Amino acid sequence: MHTPMSTPLYRYGALAWLWRILGAAALAAALGLSVLALEASSLWPLAVALPLCLPVIVLFPMVATQIAWSGAEGRELRVHTLAGFVRRVERAQFAGYRFRTAATTDSGSVHAPRVWVLVRGGLPLYFDLLATIPDKRAFAAALGLPPRVFGR
Secondary structure, three states, X not given: OOOOOOOOOXXXXXXXXXXXXXHHHHHHHHHHHHHHHHHXXXXXXXXXXXXXXXXXXXXXXXXXXXXXXXXXXXXXXXXEEOOOOEXXXXXXXXXXXXXXXXXXXXXXXXXXXXXXXXXXXXXXXXXXXXXXXXXXXXXXXXXXXXXHHHOO
């Protein structure tokens, strides 16, 4: 049985697994290129490997795939990330946010609501707002977001 404190506030869903597979492929390719660089005594394969692995190493620990309350006091959130890490973040550590509703492409704007939540003493957290969010009010309150994030 789920209690309010154990019910997930956010789930990224199956798309997280697609990103993980693509990230693993990028890391495997970067590793192969690194081995090639060592064997060939050339830096060119490393120059190709770095842009492959850097986004995975930098972004995956910040992209949230699931969050839920941790503990009985309701002061801490358990955040699962795309990298597979679980971060425990106290609500007092949240230090603001950056909210965007659209992404700009060559052909125009695309509806892509997302928010970066700044965390004092740690990496920021990224949330795709098209993910599964069962209780949007509780999610926004937990992260210190205004209701306008969900168009209200």
